[in-house]
Amino acid sequence: MDDKPIDKAIILKELDELHSLDYDYADGRILGSMCTQPHPFAKEIYYKFLDTNLGDPGLFKGTKLIENKVIDSIGELLSLDEAHGNIVTGGTEANIMAIRAARNHARKYKGIVDGEIIIPDSAHFSFKKAADMLNLKIVEAKLDDNYKIDVESLKQAISDKTVAIVAIAGTTELGLIDPIEEISEMAHENNIYFHVDAAFGGFSIPFLKDMGYDLPVFDFSLPGVCSITVDPHKMGLAPVPAGGIIFRKEEYLDVMAVDSPYLTVKTQSTIVGTRLGASSAATYAIMKYFGREGYSKMAAELMDNTLYFAENLKRIGYEIICEPELNIVAFNHPDMDAHTLAEKLEKLDWRVSVAKCPVAIRVVLMNHIKKHHLKELLEDLKEIF
Ligand SMILES: Cc1ncc(COP(=O)(O)O)c(C=O)c1O
Numbered sequence: 001m002d003d004k005p006i007d008k009a010i011i012l013k014e015l016d017e018l019h020s021l022d023y024d025y026a027d028g029r030i031l032g033s034m035c036t037q038p039h040p041f042a043k044e045i046y047y048k049f050l051d052t053n054l055g056d057p058g059l060f061k062g063t064k065l066i067e068n069k070v071i072d073s074i075g076e077l078l079s080l081d082e083a084h085g086n087i088v089t090g091g092t093e094a095n096i097m098a099i100r101a102a103r104n105h106a107r108k109y110k111g112i113v114d115g116e117i118i119i120p121d122s123a124h125f126s127f128k129k130a131a132d133m134l135n136l137k138i139v140e141a142k143l144d145d146n147y148k149i150d151v152e153s154l155k156q157a158i159s160d161k162t163v164a165i166v167a168i169a170g171t172t173e174l175g176l177i178d179p180i181e182e183i184s185e186m187a188h189e190n191n192i193y194f195h196v197d198a199a200f201g202g203f204s205i206p207f208l209k210d211m212g213y214d215l216p217v218f219d220f221s222l223p224g225v226c227s228i229t230v231d232p233h234k235m236g237l238a239p240v241p242a243g244g245i246i247f248r249k250e251e252y253l254d255v256m257a258v259d260s261p262y263l264t265v266k267t268q269s270t271i272v273g274t275r276l277g278a279s280s281a282a283t284y285a286i287m288k289y290f291g292r293e294g295y296s297k298m299a300a301e302l303m304d305n306t307l308y309f310a311e312n313l314k315r316i317g318y319e320i321i322c323e324p325e326l327n328i329v330a331f332n333h334p335d336m337d338a339h340t341l342a343e344k345l346e347k348l349d350w351r352v353s354v355a356k357c358p359v360a361i362r363v364v365l366m367n368h369i370k371k372h373h374l375k376e377l378l379e380d381l382k383e384i385f
Contacts (some may be wrong), residue, residue, distance in 0.1 A: 023351055025366075028373030032353020034172070034200055034231075036366040038239040038282075045278075045285040046239045052277025054086075058264020063277035070284045074244050077206050077292075078198075078228055080220040084253055085246040086270050087232070087280040091199030092126035093271055094229035094245035095166075097256070099130040100271070101227065101247065102164035102193035104255035115163035120149045120178065121357060122171040124197060136163065147171070147322060147357075149178045155186060164193045169218035169228075170201025173355035173362055174321060175328030177201060177216050184224030194224045199243065201326055202230025207299035208326075210292060215325065220248055227252060232283040235299070235327075237290075237367070242279040298367065302327040305374060306365045312378050316385050321358060327365040330355050333385065341384065348380050 023030055025037045038046075049063060057064035067087055075083020088094050099117060106112040116137045119127045131138045139162075142153040149167055158165075165187050167178040180196060187194035196218055198205065205215050219228065227247045232238035247253060257267035290298070306327045310320050313331050321330040333341050338359045345352045345361070355362040363369075363377075 025368035028369050028376075029349055030351045030366075030368065031363045031377070032351065033366065034234045034364055035240060036234075036237070036368045038233070039237040039286050039289070041289050042238050042282040042286040046282040047278070049276075049278035049281040052281070053274050054277045054280065055268070055270075055272070055274040056263050056265075060277055063281060066284050067277070067280040070280050070287065071244070071246065073284075073287055074202075074230055074232075075220075075246050078202070078219040078230070078246060080246065080248060083246050084248075084250045085227075085244065087283055088243045088245055088270065088275070089241035089272065089279075090233060090243035091124065091197065091229050091231045092129065092243070094199065094231070094243040095124070095126040095195070095197055096130040096133065096271060097245045097269075098195040098227040098229060098247075099127065099136065099164055099166075100134055100256055101252040102195065103134050103136060105193060105252060106163035108255055112161055112163055114161060116159060116161045117164045117166060118154060118157045118162060119166040120154075120168065122147060122149075122168060122173065122176070122178075123166055124168075124172045124199070127166060127197075137161075143357075146176070147174055148176055149183065151179055151182050151186070154183065158186075158190060158192065162190075162192050164195055166195050166197060168201075169196055169198035169205060170326050172200065173328075173357060174330050175200065175324060175326035175364075176322065177205070177218060177325055180216060180218045180225070181222055184222035186224070188224035193226045196225055196228045199229045199231040200234055202228065202244070203232065203235035203295065204299045204302070204326055207292065207296040208303060210296045211300045213303070220246075232279075232286070235295075235302070235366075236283060236286065237298075238279065238283040238286050241276070242283050244283075299327075302365050302367065305369065305371060308371070309363065309365065309374050309378070312374075313381065316378065316382050318381065318385070321355075321360050328362060329365065330358075330360040330362045332360050344384050345380065350377060350380070 052063040144150040230244040232242040253269040256269040260268040
């Protein structure tokens with residue numbers, strides 16, 4: 001730290017210089033991110049609520065009501081009449097909360113101490129963090145030939161130590177939706193906590209269904225589903241950080257509650273103590289502003305771009321890994337490994353991401369990638385081919 005105060009203009013100059021090193025979504029060159037430019041209205045609201053702290057909700061009663069309203073709206077989107085949960089920092093924190101709820105519930109009601117969680121090979125790495133922090137063992141369920149959970153392998157993985165099963169609605173690498181209905185039945189029959197990670201798909205699957213896309217059921221209409229992660233800071237267009245965790249029953253929050261003696265509430269179930277109310281307010285505002293209609297239109301546009309990109313890749317001769325279900329396309333050159341292709345694209349100033357399972361270039365068709373960017377990218381890919 002400097003000894004003496006420094007003039008604002010000097011600080012700003014330094015920060016602007018550093019900020020200019022960041023890539024800008026608006027350039028349309030960030031191809032692998034699941035985040036995008038937040039909507040300006042959401043940013044405006046976020047700024048207004050920067051002073052609020054939902055860790056002490058008795059002091060911020062209005063903002064707490066806003067969080068409750070957002071949780072209700074997301075719950076409704078996911079076919080749940082009475083939702084419980086929180087707006088948190090992102091999919092990672094939401095998943096950790098879900099696994100913590102499952103572990104504590106199994107410990108309290110089933111006496112399981114050395115618990116296990118079953119996750120697919122395609123699960124986001126946040127579950128590894130959750131297992132590490134919560135002292136749980138990970139048991140991996142295999143994927144089938146279509147890169148979705150192999151339900152038979154999942155069945156084999158169940159033991160008397162299983163505290164949770166996890167499935168994904170919109171996998172990080174390929175955007176695929178697991179057979180959630182089948183898994184929900186299995187979890188329900190075996191009385192095992194079932195968490196759906198829809199961090200990516202939660203803000204698009206319901207809207208794509210509204211637009212006539214034939215996508216599988218993934219939400220609370222399935223009786224086995226206990227919790228769902230949904231991230232407003234991905235396709236919801238809320239500013240980072242905004243993740244959502246929705247629980248079917250309040251008891252899942254209750255089993256995580258710890259005493260919070262000096263605060264305006266007696267207990268706290270969230271992982272984070274002091275936490276931003278701005279994320280809830282911005283999410284509330286943007287959900288109202290778009291409405292179901294606005295999000296549906298946007299989801300359909302993203303899918304249009306996705307299908308356009310996939311079709312044209314095939315036309316040039318690239319091989320796509322699977323037909324896209326959501327707005328992700330993963331592909332390979334028939335004779336060049338993905339890392340070499342990624343390097344060539346990086347040299348042409350595209351910010352690409354390489355999927356691990358299977359190894360492939362992965363493009364997430366977020367709002368900042370427009371048709372004209374895709375045309376440029378396809379031209380470059382044609383040159384490389
Ligand atoms: C399916 C899924 N779950 C969880 C996460 C983690 O979300 P976050 O990075 O917001 O913590 C991601 C991030 O991409 C994801 O794709």
